[in-house]
Amino acid sequence: MSEIKTQLVVLGAGPGGYSAAFRAADLGIETVIIDARDTLGGVCLNVGCIPSKALLHVAKVIDDAKEMASHGVVFGEPKIDLDKVRGWKDSVVGQLTKGLSGMSKMRKVKFVQGYGKFTGSNTIEVEGKDGKTTISFDNAIIAAGSEPVSLPFIPSDDERVIDSTGALEMKDIPEKMLVLGGGIIGLEMGTVYRSLGSQIDVVEFLDQLIPAADKDVIKIYQKYVKDKFNVMLETKVTAVEAKKDGLYVTFEGKQAPAEPVKYDKVLVAVGRRPNGSLLDADKAGVKVDERGFINVDKQMRTNVSNIYAIGDLVGQPMLAHKAVHEGHVAAEVIAGKKHFFDPKCIPSVAYTDPEVAWVGLTEKEAKEQGVSYETASFPWAASGRAIASGRTEGMTKMIFEKDTNRVIGGAIIGINAGEMLGEIGLAIEMGADAEDVALTIHAHPTLNESIGLASEIFEGSITDLP
Ligand code: FAD
Numbered sequence: 001m002s003e004i005k006t007q008l009v010v011l012g013a014g015p016g017g018y019s020a021a022f023r024a025a026d027l028g029i030e031t032v033i034i035d036a037r038d039t040l041g042g043v044c045l046n047v048g049c050i051p052s053k054a055l056l057h058v059a060k061v062i063d064d065a066k067e068m069a070s071h072g073v074v075f076g077e078p079k080i081d082l083d084k085v086r087g088w089k090d091s092v093v094g095q096l097t098k099g100l101s102g103m104s105k106m107r108k109v110k111f112v113q114g115y116g117k118f119t120g121s122n123t124i125e126v127e128g129k130d131g132k133t134t135i136s137f138d139n140a141i142i143a144a145g146s147e148p149v150s151l152p153f154i155p156s157d158d159e160r161v162i163d164s165t166g167a168l169e170m171k172d173i174p175e176k177m178l179v180l181g182g183g184i185i186g187l188e189m190g191t192v193y194r195s196l197g198s199q200i201d202v203v204e205f206l207d208q209l210i211p212a213a214d215k216d217v218i219k220i221y222q223k224y225v226k227d228k229f230n231v232m233l234e235t236k237v238t239a240v241e242a243k244k245d246g247l248y249v250t251f252e253g254k255q256a257p258a259e260p261v262k263y264d265k266v267l268v269a270v271g272r273r274p275n276g277s278l279l280d281a282d283k284a285g286v287k288v289d290e291r292g293f294i295n296v297d298k299q300m301r302t303n304v305s306n307i308y309a310i311g312d313l314v315g316q317p318m319l320a321h322k323a324v325h326e327g328h329v330a331a332e333v334i335a336g337k338k339h340f341f342d343p344k345c346i347p348s349v350a351y352t353d354p355e356v357a358w359v360g361l362t363e364k365e366a367k368e369q370g371v372s373y374e375t376a377s378f379p380w381a382a383s384g385r386a387i388a389s390g391r392t393e394g395m396t397k398m399i400f401e402k403d404t405n406r407v408i409g410g411a412i413i414g415i416n417a418g419e420m421l422g423e424i425g426l427a428i429e430m431g432a433d434a435e436d437v438a439l440t441i442h443a444h445p446t447l448n449e450s451i452g453l454a455s456e457i458f459e460g461s462i463t464d465l466p
Helices: 015-026 042-047 049-071 082-106 164-169 184-195 215-225 320-334 363-368 384-388 417-429 434-439 449-457
Strands: 002-011 031-035 110-113 115-120 123-128 131-142 146-148 176-180 199-203 229-232 235-243 246-253 261-263 265-268 272-274 307-309 348-350 355-360 373-379 395-401 407-414
Touching: 002 015, 002 110, 015 031, 015 042, 015 082, 015 131, 015 320, 031 131, 042 049, 042 082, 042 164, 049 082, 049 164, 049 184, 110 123, 115 131, 131 320, 164 184, 164 265, 176 184, 176 261, 184 199, 184 265, 184 348, 199 235, 215 229, 215 355, 215 395, 215 407, 246 265, 307 320, 348 417, 355 417, 363 373, 363 407, 373 449, 395 434, 395 449, 407 417, 407 449, 417 434, 417 449, 434 449
Parallel strands: 002 031, 002 131, 031 110, 131 307, 176 199, 176 265, 199 229
Antiparallel strands: 115 123, 123 131, 146 272, 235 246, 246 261, 348 355, 355 407, 373 395, 395 407
């Protein structure tokens, strides 16, 4: 058993954990980071954001090449070499995790591989491939993330039932796959597998896909994917029977097929569960709620004054960029700075085709919170760039506060929506109003012009000169 004494220990090396560790080291704090994986990067780099985007890139090229036929350029049918596709995805992940390892060494952050559990409010024990390590610390940041939720009525020991991690392994391309859950992760993986040749059914319990986004935005998405996915809304799976020739799925609800349907694979994508309950946090006196979340204040401090928590396990939205910013705050507070995690908005993006992105208040949230608002939308059918790209299905929607005309939310559906969303996020953070955005000269022809144009349509964007 080896022993380490350090000023700060970070438990979990995902985007939250490594960002916190790097910031702390930059601020002169001696830092140790622990992860059960062999590499830094957590879920996001190893089995989340990054590998999924590498595969979505492959999917996009296939789809774009097919679409070219209607513009007069015909490519042959794609030949898929699955080993090479997997190799490409793994090389992207490898490049990034190697980069993180270099940055960690440069900062003298010590990496301890293994599974860590608290043994007190100043000690963690780590069980790794090289044996046990006891770490005593002055401060700790818990950044242990989350894992996919499984469903009790679905066989978990059948390799044809997969979660997002299994889907990213790309063992084969099933002829027919059910995506159980119409959220972002399920739809992104469905997009990949469809482009590679699978027939995809999507089942969603609620009355729209990507339930967190506004209905008018999602209506456009649902219309676009109508011929690509068979979507069953307001429908649930009640049983999955594993037989030799396939998985027989029974549905119930509005669009449920009368008989069980046979699938080659079922991807369960019904959400993620925080890992808070797996850390013996009670031995350190840290409170974990019944779902596994750890409650923190605006400085990311738990109920124990020297222990902080960040990322997926402190609450929604479970997104990498939220974890990164929380990690920075925790490290800065430990270094004695009076910083707070107090963003006006956190962007959400589904990197589907088309992309769906929103930031700030949705209309749904504005109504729930009793906020007086008005909206202005610009359809991409009137955007020169969208027409020239053959992708006019998009829409840019701005949400303004009624009395002040301030930008309080925005949503974009269309190609590159995720890249475009940053401008609306900045407008919200900076307290910009409709006139500010409308008077900002956007380059022509860009898709970003639609943000200026949507603001220009809004009557509050023109005020009289004094
Ligand atoms: P995680 O990334 O979950 O990392 C936690 C780490 O802690 C893990 O490496 C784990 O091994 C380690 N750990 C846990 N317990 C212990 C322990 N006791 N001892 C040692 N180590 C431990 N988010 C986005 O913002 N954009 C996206 O495009 C996006 N795409 C995604 C796609 C998929 C398929 C998935 C699954 C997720 C995606 N996410 C995306 C979500 C994103 O991955 C998470 O929000 C983010 O990784 C959370 O970061 P984190 O630092 O909280 O923890």
